[in-house]
Amino acid sequence: MQTLYASKGSESDNIKTYENFLLKSLDSMYDLFLAQLALLAEVHKKSKDRLEKSQKKFLATQEEKNPNAKFVNNEVLELLNSNEALQAHLEDQKENPWYLDFEYIDVIFKAILESDIYKDYMSTKTSTFKEDKNFVIDIFTEIIAPNDKLYDYFEDKRITWLDDLPVVNTSILKLFKKVKVSSEGKFFTPKLFKDLEDRDFGVDLLKKTILNQGTFSDEIALKTKNWDAERITQIDTLLMQMAICEFQKFPSIPIKVTINEYLEIAKEYSTPKSSNFINGILDKIIKEYTAEGKLNKIGRGLL
Structure with a gap:
């Protein structure tokens, strides 16, 4: 629909251009998917860094010396950060925008710390895997997905990301709902297309509609x-x-x-x-x- 809208009713002129635009847009949607996962991973890393720094303070309080490490030890976030397939993608700075735009990590991290979701979660020092999973789902649903500053950031970053955001966020929530203790390999990096037929359908629909x-x-x-x-x-x-x-x-x-x-x-x-x-x-x-x-x-x- 987006590509047809961009074609402005042209039946045959530059059809290859519109096909390339479609495929590039689809690939860009996967980049947004990785960016959202990377955001969570970076927030988790920041929590670890914050905890380590507080423990090393020269005049650290007893609470700072023995902090509640529940967020840092969240099993789902640990799985995310230790997933080799995901990290291989994120090592390329082109696929992890937060290397340059790290201030958004601070925005989200602060919003999490100030939320009732975080306070309720941190009211105890231990949790089950299910509780850890529910916490991640809650902060993504209530804090990350609706964040206005992130919304503006994605709008400025790439022209198609704003329309892709609902689909990508829904896909990420489905992913976290399915996560298990044993989830590894390419669990966090699913294929964009089910198969080549799935990919070709979009191109065929575009071409046949334009023509x-x-x-x-x-x-x-x-x-x-x-x-x-x-x-x-x-x-x-x-x-x-x-x-x-x-x-x-x-x-x-x-x-x-x-x-x-x-x-x-x-x-x-x-x-x-x-x-x-x-x-x-x-x-x-x-x-x-x-x-x-x-x-x-x-x-x-x-x-």
């Missing part, structure tokens, strides 16, 4: 004669074009899956009434295709 935008637009126009064209948002038009492309060019994708997917995207990116509008238009198109025998879906349950 047929004129035809798809004509179909939409026939179903929206009673609508003022200027009142139909560009996003709604693009989503309907992509849906029609899946109806016509991707026989293995069930109709219901296509419709549900684009309605969800509309709810996230378009107007409050867009999902109902899109649903109505797509429903008319499906009924017409069915009556004329144009649906070439294969496999059971695809209608």
Whole structure:
């Protein structure tokens, strides 16, 4: 959708350029995923450094000499920092922005220390793995994900990261919910694509939509004669074009899956009434295709 929006309705000019933009954007989303994990890892390192420095004070208090090391010893954060596959990625400064923008580590660390989540967690000196996991999930959900300064930082850092943030944050939460004591190897560095077919689908959808935008637009126009064209948002038009492309060019994708997917995207990116509008238009198109025998879906349950 982002790439089609950038193409500005061009059917064939520079299609390779838009394909490269799409693939670069997808790779950039993985960079954001690594950046968020790196942020947690750096915050944990800062907690260790802070604890060690307080213990070495010349006039350290008894509490500073024997501090509560529960945060430092958090088993999930220890797994994160000791994961070799993740660290191999983060050793490259290009994939870990916090080497240069370390002040954001301080912002998040301070926010954690001042939170009730941290105070409740640190009210005891020991915890189970499950408690450690829940603490990490809570600070990510309540402190890191909604942080306005991080939000502004990501917006300035890369043009596509702001739209990628909800997807990436959801993926990270799912990852932490699945983490186990035995999680190692590439657990924290999952593949961006399930397989090459998964990657190629996005490219094929982009190409086939761009190459047929004129035809798809004509179909939409026939179903929206009673609508003022200027009142139909560009996003709604693009989503309907992509849906029609899946109806016509991707026989293995069930109709219901296509419709549900684009309605969800509309709810996230378009107007409050867009999902109902899109649903109505797509429903008319499906009924017409069915009556004329144009649906070439294969496999059971695809209608």
